[in-house]
Amino acid sequence: MTEIFGLPVSALIGQLIIGLVNGSFYAILSLGLAVIFGLLGIINFSHGALYMMGGILTWMGLNYLGASYWVMLVAAPIIVGLIGAVMELTLLKRIYRIDPVYGLLLTFGVALVIEGGFRSIYGVSGQPYSAPDELAGVLDLHFLTLPTYRVWVVLVSVVVCVATWFLIERTKVGSYLRAAIENPKLVEAFGVDVPFMVTLTYAVGVGLAALAGVLAAPVIQVSPLMGSNSIITVFAVVVIGGMGSIAGSIVTGLSLGLIEGLTRVVYPELSETIVFILMALILVVRPAGLFGKQR
Structure with missing residues (x-):
């Protein structure tokens, strides 16, 4: 049998x-972060906690x-x-016009x-969640067998990411939303409810995080720590792709997942840090990220 890298x-x-x-998980999580930062200017550090909430609610x-x-x-x-949406209306709405660092600190506090709260109820041990019966088998490709559920995760992630990109970048609703962020008073003059659109944008962004949590539940054990274990990597993905770049988050998330997988084969000791090494290199060469706009 043909071997590559000894395998x-x-x-x-x-x-x-x-x-x-x-x-796929990186792509959906970083997509939600990119939507919120790119359209609202908020560094949403509570994203990992809301991802965890999606998984625990499923369990x-x-x-x-x-x-x-x-x-x-x-x-x-x-x-x-x-x-x-409640968070945006009661907390974030008050800090839009001040330094973005306040948004980071506020969302970090919300995440804690x-x-x-969930740690006080469930502790830190993981809870198992089985894949649904319809997706519990394997796909036999003759030369390779793949768990059906993992194939499902990849397909759903790609569809959701492409649909979100299309909605924001290629539809009238997306154009209204982008215009509302740039010049809210002008858009309101055309009868558009800008505050509602802002709230809806944040709700959709955190809903994407929860969707990733639901998809992750049968793959990893559900626990209150699952968000904090992944959020730093996801932020690195967003930085590499370009803060606020939706296409960058999608492409970078999927690509870095593949790079991690390949690194585990070639040099396993590097697999946990390869994302951060790439982030440092990208920031040196292109500070705005691969898909970000240079200023």
């Missing part, structure tokens, strides 16, 4: 698939209410999105409160 081709492809799954729905994975796939992002 059979099938094993190498398997590692790349695992990396692509991780990249709670199954264990307390008997709700299926498919129900929670829709319900959890909506619930977290509504929570995000959310994580601390």
Whole structure:
């Protein structure tokens, strides 16, 4: 059997698939961050906590209410999105016109409160969540077998990312939203409810984080720490792609997942830090990120 880097081709492809799954989570999470920062100018440090909330709500729905994975796939992002809307109306709305660092500090505090609340109830141990029966098998490609659920995660992530990019960059609603951020008074003169659009944008951004949490539940154990364990990497993805760049977040998230998977094969000791090494290199060469606008 043909080998690459000392591994059979099938094993190498398997590692790349695992990396692509991780990249799918990076893409959705960084997409939500990019939407919120690019359109609202807020560095949303509570994103990891809201991702965790999506996963835990999914676990709670199954264990307390008997709700299926498919129900929670829709319900959890909506619930977290509504929570995000309340956050925007009661907290973030007050700090839009001041230094962005206040938004970072505020959302960081919110993240600590959310994580601390769930830790006080469930501790730090992970809770298992099984994939739905419809996605529990494997796909046999003859030369390789792939867990069906992981293929599902990649497909959903790509569809959601492309749909979000298309909505914001290629539709009238997206153009209104971008214009509302640049010149809200002018857009309001055309009868557009700008405050509602801002609230909706934040709700959608955090809803994407919750969706990633639902998708992650059967892959990793659900725990109050799952958000804090991933948010730093996701911020690195956003910086590499370009702060506020939606296309950059999608492409960079998926690409870095593949790079991580390949690094685990070639030099496993580097796999946990390769993202940060790349971030440092990119910032030296192109401070605005790969897809960011140079000033």
